[in-house]
Amino acid sequence: MQSIKVADYYNHRPVKFKATMPIETAVERLLQSGQTGGPVVDDLGTIIGFVSEQDCLQHMLTSTYQNEAHTVVGDVMTKEPLCVTPEESVMTLAENMKVDKPKMYPVCDEQGKLLGIITRAHILLALDKHLHCNYTSGHRFV
Template identity: 45%
Template sequence: MESLQVSDYMNTHPVKLNIDMPVAQAVEVLLASGQSGGPVLDTKGRVVGFLSEQDCIAQMIASSYYREQICRVGEIMKTPVVSVKPYMSVIELAQLLLKEKPRVYPVVDDDGVLLGCINRTAVLRAIDVQLNDGYQRAG
């Protein structure tokens, strides 16, 4: 199987959230994008956290129960963030997906600056394309 790199299959236009953003606004961004979560960035574009739909649901339930509306992304984001490099092998990432919980991984450069995101679907697609190419060449 030829080398598949994360950079070839990552989403280069992921949702970008910030620490001070209200969770309600982050939910709107996630819903509008159709993405299940997104990296939280500092002012230099470095990934400092990750916010998932699950994190938002938990907060929205608490907000409705306590009638509190103002919660910031920084208060509920997950840290530390498991991120990957663009030059990482998709097969290596697939093996990581078998062990780790995140469904979406921020793709960062060597300085931690966000380049994109890759999810399980993209990993499956990459492996499927590679396998189909291999079958066509063998046949």
Template identity: 55%
Template structure:
């Protein structure tokens, strides 16, 4: 399991956002794809932030209260150090990291720091489940062959 890489389970075609995108457009994309959030990238596909459903909810609630609709992704995205993972990272390592940290979605980058996909807790859970099922099936086959 240690040799299983994030690249085997990541979403290679995630919803991504740009700073100047209207928040309404971003929300529409999130709703259509049922993705919980996504990376904000610059023109070179480098991750510069992250936009979550929570960010969108807070912004839209504020805008509704003030009867305004002028926010952009750049106005409400997280701009700090976004936790990313390399595409060749071990699934087990990321699973341990996910159990200790809050992010539900990690942007996946290559070694030039360009976005190549995302990986979610659900993706990692799927990888662990498949591994456990394979191990159980192999154990059952060995027991039956004796």
């Protein structure tokens, strides 16, 4: 199971954001994509942050009460997000995701360039395929 890699399951075309993007535009992108968050990249494609629905929700509430809307993604994003590499084990990542960890990780190369994202749903798919393969090949779990 340790041989199952992130590279086999991550989304290669995630919704991504720029730090200068208005928060309202980011919210529209999140709603259209169904993602719960996404990586923030610079002009070279290097990850510089992560913005989540929760980050946006706080801002949207404040904007609604104050009837203002001039915040950008860079104001609310998490800086220095946790990234994984394509070669990391799905099992190790699954262990990290179990408790109080992000539901989604950016997948980056060694230079910090964004390659995609991997979510809990991707991890569940990997585990399900592995268990199903073992079950149908005659392995039984006790």
